[in-house]
Amino acid sequence: MEIIIADEAGVCFGVKRATEIAFEAAGEAEKPVFTFGELIHNPQVVEKLRGAGVAPVETVNEAAKATVIIRSHGLPPDTYRAVEAKAARLIDATCPIVKAQQHDAEFLAGEGYRVVIIGDRNHPEVQAVAGYAGPDVVIVDSVEEAARMDRHGKVGVVIQTTHRLDECEEIIGALLPKARELRVFNTLCNATSVRQDAARELAGDVDVMLIVGGRNSANTARLAEICAEATDRSFHVETADELDPAWFDGAERVGITGGASTPDWIIEDVVARLVEFEDATVVDRRNG
Ligand code: SF4
Numbered sequence: 001m002e003i004i005i006a007d008e009a010g011v012c013f014g015v016k017r018a019t020e021i022a023f024e025a026a027g028e029a030e031k032p033v034f035t036f037g038e039l040i041h042n043p044q045v046v047e048k049l050r051g052a053g054v055a056p057v058e059t060v061n062e063a064a065k066a067t068v069i070i071r072s073h074g075l076p077p078d079t080y081r082a083v084e085a086k087a088a089r090l091i092d093a094t095c096p097i098v099k100a101q102q103h104d105a106e107f108l109a110g111e112g113y114r115v116v117i118i119g120d121r122n123h124p125e126v127q128a129v130a131g132y133a134g135p136d137v138v139i140v141d142s143v144e145e146a147a148r149m150d151r152h153g154k155v156g157v158v159i160q161t162t163h164r165l166d167e168c169e170e171i172i173g174a175l176l177p178k179a180r181e182l183r184v185f186n187t188l189c190n191a192t193s194v195r196q197d198a199a200r201e202l203a204g205d206v207d208v209m210l211i212v213g214g215r216n217s218a219n220t221a222r223l224a225e226i227c228a229e230a231t232d233r234s235f236h237v238e239t240a241d242e243l244d245p246a247w248f249d250g251a252e253r254v255g256i257t258g259g260a261s262t263p264d265w266i267i268e269d270v271v272a273r274l275v276e277f278e279d280a281t282v283v284d285r286r287n288g
Helices: 013-028 043-051 077-086 096-110 124-130 143-147 165-178 190-203 218-230 264-277
Strands: 002-005 033-036 054-057 067-070 089-092 114-118 138-140 152-159 179-184 208-212 234-237 253-258 281-284
Touching: 002 264, 013 033, 013 043, 013 054, 013 067, 013 096, 043 054, 067 077, 096 114, 096 124, 096 152, 114 124, 114 165, 143 165, 152 165, 165 179, 190 208, 190 218, 190 253, 208 218, 208 264, 218 234, 218 253, 253 264
Parallel strands: 002 253, 002 281, 033 054, 033 067, 067 089, 114 138, 114 152, 152 179, 208 234, 208 253
Antiparallel strands: none
């Protein structure tokens, strides 16, 4: 069997940066150390952090007098200021690409645009950017929702960084008749699109495709969706323990990708377990 790890599979720079900041704070910062919400959408990493003494909290009051790390998804400005006022120290691990998206939303609102966010209204990144987008912000995640919007003179768009490009193109098309002026900031993250392109290509070229990452991770779920469109034999797992040997019956080539919040060690565990099932050669396409 040949195991091929997709180009760019696994952790992105924003998540890597946030994770490094959190583990560094675990060793050096004044205790207690909390993350405001789970640092990243990967339960195994959240557990490791907990083991290192960094637990997630959900409310501003729990953050009082502690060192508090803001996760890569960022926070709405009112919550950010409230945490800053209560915490002994705030460490901001918001991904710089998410920060830029927040600035874009704030700029559009300041210029009098009605801001539309394309994304999942339940996702913390979208909830954070909505706080920068003015009181009339609208969140849409489908062509149908965009089509239901009222018409406005000036509409400005920002996009959840991990969204699928093809879906955004359709939603933006549906927004076009809704405004005299439509201004779109492409806030999609390149880290997401390169993972999606590489996963799509590999899934179409193997017998079985594995997508590794948290079930609560939006970008991993999108990779799983994309791979399922390319092959019936695609499986989303969080850890190696979920692998079922029957999935690989007769398979000669197995592809693996991982979401932007999936650390390398979880992908290595999956590869090691596959090699236990059957002799295999491993082709690692990550980083070229
Ligand atoms: S996917 Fe992109 S925007 Fe999101 S944390 Fe990673 S680098 Fe930042």
